[in-house]
Every structure is written in C-alpha cells, then in structure tokens.
Amino acid sequence: MGKTVTNSDVFKLIEAWAPKNLAYDWDNVGLQIGSHNQPVRKIMVTLDVIESVVDEAIENKVDLIIAHHPLLFKPLNQLNLDTWKGRIIHKLIANNITVYAAHTNLDIADGGVNDMLCEVLGINNKEILKTEGEKFLYKLAVYVPETHLNQVVDALSKEGAGHLGNYSHCTFQTKGTGTFMPLADAEPFIGKQNELEKVKEVKVETIVKESILPNVIDSVIAAHPYEEVAYDVYPLKMDGEKLGIGRIGTINEEMSLDSFVDHVKNSLGLSHVKVSGNLSKRINRVAVLGGSGEKYIYHALRQKADVLITGDMTFHFAQEAIELGLAVIDAGHYIEQIMKTGTQKYLQDKLTNVDIIISETNTDPFQYR
CATH class of the missing domain: 3.40.1390.30 (NIF3 (NGG1p interacting factor 3)-like)
Incomplete structure (x- = not known):
C-alpha cells in the first residue's frame, strides 16, 4: 500500500x-x-x-x-x-x-492457528476436526477496456480472486463492445461529454471467496481506468471451502507415543507437556486443537485419531479419553503464541x-x- x-x-x-x-x-x-x-x-x-x-x-x-x-x-x-x-x-x-x-x-481460518501448529509439528494430509460451515463462492464479472486488461486481472489475482487449487489468475474472458455517454458532470477516461462512446472491452469472469469479495472489488476499482466501473456479482450454488475448528492429519513416520511427545516438545520449544495414555502406543494419525480441546475428544475418535494435541485438558476429560482409547497431549494454552x-x-x-x-x-x- x-x-x-x-x-x-x-x-x-x-x-x-x-x-x-x-x-x-x-x-x-x-x-x-x-x-x-x-x-x-x-x-x-x-x-x-x-x-x-x-x-x-x-x-x-x-x-x-x-x-x-x-x-x-x-x-x-x-x-x-x-x-x-x-x-x-x-x-x-x-x-x-x-x-x-x-x-x-x-x-x-485457513492458515490460522491450528494450521500453523500442524506445519510446525509436521502433520500432513490435513482435514478439519469439526466442520462449522463453509466459505460461499461468488462469480465476479468486470468489464475492462482491452488496454487495461492485464492490469485488472493482476489486481484480481493479487487479492486472491481466481485461485483454484494450485492455480492463480483463473478467468474466462469474452471480447465485446461497451457503450456509454458521459453526461455534463462526468470526467471520462475515454470519450467526450454528451457523445455516445463505443469501446472495445473484455468481460472478465472469475471465482471469488465470500471473505475476500469486498477487498477484491476495492482493488478492481483502484486498478480500473474508468470513473464508474461496471461489474456484476453472482452467488454460486456450489460447495465452497469447508471451515471448522481443529485439524487432523498424519505424521511422516509412525512412532510410539513416548517418542511423539519428544517430537512435540522439540517442535514447539517446550520443556514439558502433560500426557495421558499408554506411552508405547503407536502414533500415526494426529488431531490438533490449540485452545481448549477437551470437548472434542469424540470428534477426534470419530476420525480415528491416535492422539489429540491440545492447549487445555482437564482431569475427568483426560480419564474419559484414556477409557476410550485416545491418547492426549496437553501442551498448554500458551502454544497458541x-x-x-x-x-x-x-x-x-x-x-x-x-x-x-x-x-x-x-x-x-x-x-x-
């Protein structure tokens, strides 16, 4: 900026x-x-x-x-x-x-606290531990003079529009003719007041997540040469990105709970953690929830977690987890730093x-x- x-x-x-x-x-x-x-x-x-x-x-x-x-x-x-x-x-x-x-x-949020913890801990193939909703998707169509096409497409992509999987700058472009007549108080980029103007334009269509839509529109307006920018926004009836609390995934190499505890301590720079469960248990599938995770032990079990790493686990919930066969590592709430x-x-x-x-x-x- x-x-x-x-x-x-x-x-x-x-x-x-x-x-x-x-x-x-x-x-x-x-x-x-x-x-x-x-x-x-x-x-x-x-x-x-x-x-x-x-x-x-x-x-x-x-x-x-x-x-x-x-x-x-x-x-x-x-x-x-x-x-x-x-x-x-x-x-x-x-x-x-x-x-x-x-x-x-x-x-x-995607890339938020729990994803940061997974990255440091080397947890891959991540899924959401408990789904809370989804990001709705919109189609944005903006009409751009051919001379400024690349400038506007770059502005869209910079804000995250048109990102599909591992690809950016995903758009569909249709050439056409735009018409307008600047009125008495207009200060047109192209054309003269009170004269009908015809301009070669491109209709640029792309997919935008709901959370970034306002920023995308602001950036398009800033990059667009026209005094008044023409654009359309359409809600899409298709599945968006799932959102939820906690993450669950796998580690690169299966190890005992005892060894995994050392891995957690070393990865997060901790002098100690609290552990419940059999220390010889084999660990491969790991659930992570940085804050208080005691209410999510059944979600971890349903997704076949071997261990739940969390920031807070009270006495009775830890006992219940042991009885259900779920190991727990209480690494302290401060891991959210x-x-x-x-x-x-x-x-x-x-x-x-x-x-x-x-x-x-x-x-x-x-x-x-």
Whole structure:
C-alpha cells in the first residue's frame, strides 16, 4: 500500500484472512479499544494484552496491537482505573494505541492457528476436526477496456480472486463492445461529454471467496481506468471451502507415543507437556486443537485419531479419553503464541511500509518448577 495505512486497512486484511463471522457467538473479536481511522506506522502482534505487553508497546511506540486473546470478553459495568484492566485501558487510550483481537475466527481460518501448529509439528494430509460451515463462492464479472486488461486481472489475482487449487489468475474472458455517454458532470477516461462512446472491452469472469469479495472489488476499482466501473456479482450454488475448528492429519513416520511427545516438545520449544495414555502406543494419525480441546475428544475418535494435541485438558476429560482409547497431549494454552510469527508474516507481506514487530513478553501465567 503506497497510501497512508490506517487501522481500518489493517483490519480489512485480517478479516480477509479470518472473517469475524467465523468467530463463535460467545467470543468478542475485532476492534477492542481505539479507532478505525488512526494512521498506523508500527504494529505489535501478541497472544495476550496484559499490562507488561502494553508497557512494551508504549516503549516501542506502537500504534496498533493485534492480539489473539481479546482483552474485553464481557461488557464493562464500570471503568475503574484502579483495577488491572482499568490501568491497561487507561494506558492504551493515553498513548493512542488501538487493540484488535482475532480469536476463534483465527483458530478456524485457513492458515490460522491450528494450521500453523500442524506445519510446525509436521502433520500432513490435513482435514478439519469439526466442520462449522463453509466459505460461499461468488462469480465476479468486470468489464475492462482491452488496454487495461492485464492490469485488472493482476489486481484480481493479487487479492486472491481466481485461485483454484494450485492455480492463480483463473478467468474466462469474452471480447465485446461497451457503450456509454458521459453526461455534463462526468470526467471520462475515454470519450467526450454528451457523445455516445463505443469501446472495445473484455468481460472478465472469475471465482471469488465470500471473505475476500469486498477487498477484491476495492482493488478492481483502484486498478480500473474508468470513473464508474461496471461489474456484476453472482452467488454460486456450489460447495465452497469447508471451515471448522481443529485439524487432523498424519505424521511422516509412525512412532510410539513416548517418542511423539519428544517430537512435540522439540517442535514447539517446550520443556514439558502433560500426557495421558499408554506411552508405547503407536502414533500415526494426529488431531490438533490449540485452545481448549477437551470437548472434542469424540470428534477426534470419530476420525480415528491416535492422539489429540491440545492447549487445555482437564482431569475427568483426560480419564474419559484414556477409557476410550485416545491418547492426549496437553501442551498448554500458551502454544497458541505460534500465531505471533504467522500473523507478522501475513501482514508484513501486504504492508511493506509498516513496521510489524512481535511482542517479546512472555504472557504464560504459569511457572513450572
């Protein structure tokens, strides 16, 4: 982006990746504190927004904090500056720092937290652990003068339109003649006021996912030479990409649960994990859910998982899993910090003139002795 970047620009990028409507009803995602219109020069990505993180942001002159866990889950009945949350909010407002949260929507999103964990753990042939919905597909048709065809097609592809499997720039193009008459107040790219104009144009048709449709249309309008851009959007009655929480797949080489525990610890940089199950059990098919996964043990079993890796597993659910024959690795909720590097990379690829840093504050509330 060559123009001044605002919070709203950043929010649109995140929501193209992890749309807010993917979040669970109990969640509170999106803008937490701050402004949509504030210019952004520096962003910090964090797992949690605690006071030490805010102090770090102030010291680094950060304009926007992107967090995974929302600072505000429930409505505030009062804003008492003597409480820990009140102090945080006061510091944020006093230093003009905006906070935005992408939580369960980023867990569910393609390429989100659970996919990041799978990548680090070497889990392949991934499927969704529990399907929650699907991305609807649309056909976008835009009418372009022949002189600007490649420019507009590139703009479509850059935003993710026309991506089918391992192919990009997928379009169907039909040549024709466009007609228009610029009226008195028009400032036409081609033609003269009050004279009928005929132009050689191309109708470009492509497939667009629902989540990126607004960004695609904005990019097409920006790349198109006309003052008024003609385009059509059609909903498609065909299966879109499935969406859901958690992932399940296979590892390259079968190993014992004991060896797999070492693999998990080494891959995620952990000093310890909690394990339930027979340590000699052979592991090949692995389910992953970065947050609290105890309610998903039956989903893991239905998909023939040998082990479930999760961030939280309580005593009785672990007992139940053992009785059902499912091994469990509770690696701690803090494994979701993997979202920091993934989110930084995603944004930095698209915001070349914004500095994006990762919070160095350890927000894990537990110490292990």
